Amino acid sequence: MDVPPLIGVSTYLEDEAGWGVWTMPAALLPAGYPALVRAAGGLVAMLPPDAPERAGAVVARVDGLVIAGGPDVEPARYGAERDPRTGPPAPARDAWELALIDAALSLGTPLLGICRGMQLLNVALGGTLVQHLDGHTGGTGVFRSHPVKPVPGSRYAAAVPEESAVPAYHHQCVDELGRGLSVSAQADDGTVEAIETAGEPWVLGVQWHPEMGEDTRVTRALVEAAATRGRRCFG
Secondary structure: OOOOOEEEEEEEEEEEEEEEEEEEEEOOOOHHHHHHHHOOOOOOEEOOOOOOOHHHHOOOOEEEEEOOOOOOOOOHHHHOOOOOOOOOOOOHHHHHHHHHHHHHHHOOOOHHHHOHHHHHHHHHOOEEEEEEOOOOOOOOOOOOOEEEEOOOOHHHHHHOOOEEEEEEEOOOEOOOOOOOOOOOOOOOOOOOEEEEEEEOOOOOEEOOOOOHHHOOHHHHHHHHHHHHHHHHHHO
């Protein structure tokens, strides 16, 4: 029996988290992410923040990579002044996840960026972000469902060919595209909802949160790309 591909998912550090009788620092990942990867046929490895210089060694040990959602990217990373509505910085996480993205692109590892992960992908390739927009959350701590339209002929459209409703929670989005990226889905208001590279490696970013829904097609496409790469490299 073939071994399912191993998908690394970035996590984040919290100074204080509580469970049982304990309150202490923890590396966290919402349970929807590993559930989504498992439902799509992959095995999950949680990747807590580490020294950026170790990212290459980490990515070399997985078949695919997911950069999870989370806080706003530090505007200095894309040469912008901080908007008052931009959230608190997360410099250690920015550095670690940008290093993971760089390693995945260098090694040809299939990569899926989710929400913040899509924005970081754009920044890693020299793009910029809009620091605030309205209408893409359902309120504080509430996801909003809205339709996205695939761009015909795109990698995203190959996985999800029809317009579909997605669970969204973001107040930032892609502005100028990074090098080698193209738009592969948009919302009705024109917001860029998915970006991707052409050819190999398999690289896709989505602005919504598939781990909060039941549609596994995007993640299944990642897992299939990771399995194909694994067979080509090691089979």
